[in-house]
Amino acid sequence: MSTETTIRVELTLDGVARTAEVPSGALLVEALREDFGTTGPKLGCATGDCGACTVRRDGEIVKSCLELAAGAQGCEIVTIEGLADGDELSPVQQAFWDEQAFQCGFCLSGMVFAAEDLLRSNPRPTDDEIRWAISGNLCRCTGYEAIVEAVRTAARRMAPPAG
């Protein structure tokens, strides 16, 4: 084996306390995929431009290819694998399925987290606001149209009943 120096990283991953030895310079996305063995976050560019590596770290969404693994020490990390509540998909996930808002699915981490984040702060977004919210992510398959529709559908379903 090589003589890479490693550090011990402890974090909560999708609700489970986890520890791994991680190469000291490793990016968060590398550590999550290679050392913690989670494959939800994808590597699409490694330059922060596509969003496929998105996770939530202590409540905030980050592109995990722009973060060092060391910076996640003690943090709570949620990946797309941890979004569903048991058998039940989150309303955003469900809407993405219902509205056929993905094809190859490689962009889903970025798109779904961006949508979750938007709807937390803005439960009734306009189409322009939706497009803006997801614009940090690239999708080469869908042309974005169905994604916008899915976010709209999720917003509608999550809205408190009028009255």
Add this chain to the structure above:
Amino acid sequence: MSATEVVDGKLYAGASVRRHDGDRYLRGRVAYTDDIVLPGMVHAVLVRSELAHARIVGVDADAAREQPGVLAVLSGAELARHAGPIPNAMDPVPVGGQPIALHCLPVDKVVYAGQPVAVVVAETRTAALAAAELVAVSLEALPVVLDAEAALADGAPLLYEEWGTNLLLSGTAGEGDYDAVAAASDHRIDGAITTGRSAPAPMEPRAYIADWDAREERMTWYGTTQAPHPLRHSLAGYLGLRERQIHVVAPPVGGSFGYKNFGHPEEYLVCLLSRLVERPVKFVEDRMSSLRYGAKDTRMTFQAAFDADGRVRAVSCALLANHGAAAATGAFGMAFAASLALPSGYALEAFHGEYRLAVTNKGPWSPMRPFGKETASLLMERVMDLVAERTGLDPADVRRRNWIPADRFPYATTTGLELDSGDYAGLLDKVLEVWDYPAARVEQTRAREDGRLLGIGFGFEVLPEGADIPGALIGASDISTVRMDPSGEVEVLTGVTSPGNGNDTAIMQIVADRLGVLMSEVRIVQGDTERCPFGFGNVSSRGILTGGGSAALAADDIAVKLRRVAGAMLEVDAERIVLHGGMAAVADEPERALPLGVVAHSLYTIGGILVPDLEPTLESTRTFQMRNVRHHPDEHGRIMPFSTFSNGLYVALVEVDPATGVIELQRHVMAHDCGVMINPRFVAGQFTGGVVTGLGAALDEEVVHDADGVQRTDVFKSYLLPRATDVPRFEMVHQVTPSPFTPLGTKGAGEGGVACSMAALLNAVNDALRPLGAQVDELPLTPERVLDAILEARA
């Protein structure tokens, strides 16, 4: 419209059923190739050339070899002792091109910047990357040629000296005497269009794992490929193995668009490496690598002859395409396809096209949707608009006057294609239903009075798809197996694969309908050469065409047996049995019914008693072949290698800012005809994706090199894919003209929207610039180019 749940009494086919496996995708539980970890797996990293054209003098790997964790460092020369050149996915020689013989790493010279020259295999990717830094490659620089015209000039530096030229392929297409018809026509115009180089750029880069089992002498290959069976054949040839020694597994891919067909050097390289180090070897390319593969980069010049009434009588054109470095992927076929796709869906008296495809020191061409056919659209749509401008007729009317009339199909074009069916004018009618075009023109005039530059542009496409290439493993046929087990559950195995477009779900819809089962009772297996019947994978929009077609035939075989057994059990003629909703019922007597599980179980257990002459299995493997392709040359030497011709008409409304050259796309109305749609929602997704690819190529995606041939656009900060904020909401309408040659009336739907979006944008921007007397003919229409055109017109 939300995805529909199909309720009792309805059919799945034609309904926008949602993805059967969407839950797994949304939970991040789908394993793509890079998510696969095999025990003992090691990692390959490539050492790349910094020069665009150079002789390889030597590769010094001693320091790298000594690094901890390094198993092997190999140059192209060393690898060439173990294997010869990569087999070509398509061979240019039979169509008059040069012989392509590429090694998985180059042996004596590099021909583009970033080309791999050596490979490091190490225990971890980090160790391999570190060791790769220590590999010293000594190169002797050669003169670089980047421009296609320059590459074909006398004395140009040669990439492949054995060819004696940089001309990879050339040819002519068409029939009729252009000069004679032009002489008899009222007017002539000429023009030119240049497309920039764009990259297929799926979100998932390519990734491959080869696992050589030395004891069993078997290779298991996992990777991003659209065509597992053809790849297996190719790997066997390369490795000197029998096909039965190779197992190709194609996990779900993160987008392909042609890029992940086969013939990429690393597909073969990982196999050699795994055999050498006797460990599973993984290679994952980085984004820079993927962005070095391009397409388009074509210059077209044209002349057209027309009459005062707007009738275009003859077109003559010359295409010069820049392939970059040669490739074994069959990408050269894009130039050939471009020439055949002309003159699009227009009825001409004469057409003459000449094409030349040059190699240069740019990265290689890769297959990319719509496989060169954007050239045909751009050229003919520009002709139509120029004719409108010269005659003063409306561009919509000029098109109407020139389209092949709906009652003349099947129609033989001047390039030898036999267009199956269509109603092109019907597409225009559909557009006009959703868009008040005359009002838009009035608004445009008013805007012009205010000094605003509004433009309207049409873009029309006819897409030859469902390719069947003589001598290549790309055929317009496929095999599917459908089986029902004694519980009544159904398994479908297809030779086609899905790049994520949903064709697997759509095939399940077709099969579920034919067997009368619920979709939840059906599962599908794709992308595995040990489990699935032979197939050509997903290229040329064939998933539903031939994959769905063969699955339908196989399902029908089983339905016949189920009806006979159920008929015997219910004591009626088999013809009276209806399969629906998981039941076999007597027609018009729904209370006389049996669950299909019971019927299936009975067939397997007492079939010999119930129907003595029935073969007691519920399994069928069938092939569906498109019969309208033709490999025998006609009297002009032309073959007919395409089987369906979907088409579309787009209208774009743009506003150009005269101060900045920035284009705002305000409306994009799309009318499509891809025949019968099995799942309209999936089809719509194909088109919206294609449109955005087209908009990218029209507006901002461009691979750029510096004078030394080093690529300047190698990350998504410099190679600009459209983002959600860059595109408007689309308006889409469908027309259904069923193909007379497919069992379900479907046509290809995988390449639509790219070409006509590019053409619509080019025409719209030129329409916007017309009051200034400015013209643009080079894509992408970046603000600089638009501004230059405006300034030039003002000067």
